[in-house]
Amino acid sequence: MGQMIYFDMYRREEGDTMCKVLEKIHNKTAEELLKEYDVYDSLPIDLEKLVTSIGLSVLPVDFTLLEEALNKKDILGLVLTSGNDAAIFYRKTDSVNRKRFTIAHELAHCCHLDPATTEPHIEYRIDEDKKDEFERKMDIFAGELLIPFKKLKEVYMSLEIPASAVLAKIFNVSVSVMEARLNYLKISHYNNKGIPVTY
Ligand SMILES: [Zn+2]
Structure with a gap:
């Protein structure tokens, strides 16, 4: 029930x-x-x-x-x-x-x-x-x-390799949500497959 x-x-x-x-x-x-x-x-x-x-x-x-x-x-x-x-x-x-x-x-x-x-x-x-x-x-x-922009930028800059999966974990969101946010903001990153996405 x-x-x-x-x-x-x-x-x-x-x-x-x-x-x-x-x-x-x-x-x-x-x-x-x-x-x-x-x-x-x-x-x-x-x-x-x-x-x-x-x-x-x-x-x-x-x-x-x-x-x-x-x-x-x-x-x-x-x-x-x-x-x-x-x-x-x-x-x-x-x-x-x-x-x-x-x-x-x-x-x-x-x-x-x-x-x-x-x-x-x-x-x-x-x-x-x-x-x-x-x-x-x-x-x-x-x-x-x-994933507020200012906070994202701060964390992003502190990472040696900006991987979407790592960022997703830090912000407690799914990888797809993080990738959507990074793409929306046109921020280069490594996607979930390890492939660089560049802007
Ligand atoms: Zn709705």
Whole structure:
């Protein structure tokens, strides 16, 4: 049996139609979040501290029942808002790296959701080539959050051989996420196969 999705229901104040947590982070950039919540210098980026400081609940969940109910497959994450609260749920069987990326990606959605929304946002796994512009934007935000440019440059310069796998380990992300970030920034590196990728 799947675990129930549940979190505390808070009532909004009379006349208050915005979710306070979403309102607080609305339209912020990844860098603004990292700086404002004082995790800019953590390595790997302290995602837990960030979401806790924002006031977001983050919980593992088994999506099996929801997938059956919606007749859909491969739910990776979910954003729910209720009253002044917002919560991110991620698939509990996912690896630490996958979980971190899902949370960062959902946090990107949280920054772009209308604070007045009451609709849940459900995240499905989508093939890379089927992703629309907006989902790509959320992935880029997640990359900026987990691998901030300044920190990446710092670590990159300290390495004798800038291999994507080594960098991925330091930042607690998957190699594919690290390579996407390096390619996006056009930073030369050795890829997972040991082949130099130059810009
Ligand atoms: Zn998404």
